Amino acid sequence: RKEVEQDPGPFNVPEGATVAFNCTYSNSASQSFFWYRQDCRKEPKLLMSVYSSGNEDGRFTAQLNRASQYISLLIRDSKLSDSATYLCVVNRGGADGLTFGKGTHLIIQP
Amino acid sequence: NAGVTQTPKFRILKIGQSMTLQCAQDMNHNYMYWYRQDPGMGLKLIYYSVGAGITDKGEVPNGYNVSRSTTEDFPLRLELAAPSQTSVYFCASSYLRGGQETQYFGPGTRLLVL
Numbered sequence: 001r002k003e004v005e006q007d008p009g010p011f012n013v014p015e016g017a018t019v020a021f022n023c024t025y026s027n028s029a030s031q032s033f034f035w036y037r038q039d040c041r042k043e044p045k046l047l048m049s050v051y052s053s054g055n056e057d058g059r060f061t062a063q064l065n066r067a068s069q070y071i072s073l074l075i076r077d078s079k080l081s082d083s084a085t086y087l088c089v090v091n092r093g094g095a096d097g098l099t100f101g102k103g104t105h106l107i108i109q110p
Numbered sequence: 111n112a113g114v115t116q117t118p119k120f121r122i123l124k125i126g127q128s129m130t131l132q133c134a135q136d137m138n139h140n141y142m143y144w145y146r147q148d149p150g151m152g153l154k155l156i157y158y159s160v161g162a163g164i165t166d167k168g169e170v171p172n173g174y175n176v177s178r179s180t181t182e183d184f185p186l187r188l189e190l191a192a193p194s195q196t197s198v199y200f201c202a203s204s205y206l207r208g209g210q211e212t213q214y215f216g217p218g219t220r221l222l223v224l
Contacts, residue, residue: 004152008150032211034212042217042218043200043215043216043217043218044153044200044215045215046212046213049212087152087153091211097141097143097155097158097168097202097204097211097213098211098213100145100152100153101152102150102151102152103152
């Protein structure tokens with residue numbers, strides 16, 4: 001099983017719709033979790049951290065299920081500007097940084 | 111506050127040539143990282159550093175070297191370029207806070223080895 005696994009998509013979604021995608025991780029000792037956003041030919045940027053109790057930031061909601069080892073991201077009222085690749089990222093807690101999934105490609109269509 | 115800067119933005123190398131990718135950050139972060147991202151793939155860690163004078167290998171260190179003489183700078187050296195090193199290279203830095211770790215990325219260096 002890969003360390004961090006995501007459906008690569010693409011997800012083609014009409015503007016205004018709600019879209020959700022999941023990510024699974026293999027290391028049960030993982031300590032912290034994030035969603036990063038990467039636009040085409042740009043660097044990844046932090047979208048939001050994912051907390052055990054779930055957290056919301058505007059139209060974005062992130063959930064963590066430690067028992068099943070998955071993380072989800074929900075985007076409500078999607079905008080054209082949400083089109084990007086969303087990277088699921090896990091920190092095992094060591095000094096060697098983060099483990100990145102390959103990303104889920106999202107295309108919001110007008 | 112420029113964040114993380116990388117130079118050059120783009121470079122073409124011939125097989126066997128060497129080059130240094132520069133990375134600098136002005137946020138006084140202790141941790142710095144080098145990743146490579148191949149098309150359609152996730153980022154893979156090449157090397158990282160937890161502070162000046164300390165470096166360690168990541169997942170894919172072969173063919174690369176690093177140094178960290180100052181907190182600000184973390185250059186990546188390719189000694190004998192190979193076509194397999196064609197990739198986009200991202201440098202990142204972070205200030206580790208109790209396990210919650212936001213990494214800040216530079217804009218990347220696109221490298222083509224022919």
